[in-house]
Amino acid sequence: MIGVQNRIQELRKVKKLTQDEIAKLCNVSRQTINAIENNKYDPSLSLAFDLAKSLETTVDELFNERKTR
Amino acid sequence: MIGVQNRIQELRKVKKLTQDEIAKLCNVSRQTINAIENNKYDPSLSLAFDLAKSLETTVDELFNERKTR
DNA sequence: ATTAAATGTACAAGGTTTTTTACATTATTA
């Protein structure tokens, strides 16, 4: 488990985007999107901002703070 | 240069904290705080959230998106 | 002017994120 949870999959489906489509919007690989959705690791801050913009939300809305570091 | 600019130094001084003090609040080294303030690299998303909490603000307020990735 | 505190910087080592390639499984549609 990782330090931050996210609502990427939820918001991505609202916009009817595939992992591949959002990956292209953010200039990363599909595997990166998949890994982040499945909490394999957290995105970089830069990618977090790109994801938030792609999903028309904020980093704070997209990633909810958790306890661990 | 890095993908995200930040207002850490500005907000840190408002609260009259040293780099060392904020480092301890976030459980990272002073060098990490120094490097981030001077845009040597971006923090991890997890640290970005800790910094925002320490400075009583949000990640979106603390880090302003830029153009490059 | 001296001392102490705070900040800037460097470098090697270790940990984490991302990529590429490749294949397996699950869902969707014809």
Place this chain on the structure above:
DNA sequence: TAATAATGTAAAAAACCTTGTACATTTAAT
């Protein structure tokens, strides 16, 4: 049902973040 799209997963390599130690410079206090 068969074909296709979407998603899950793996492993090695590259790129990036963080640490520790150490020293130099700047700022503040005495």
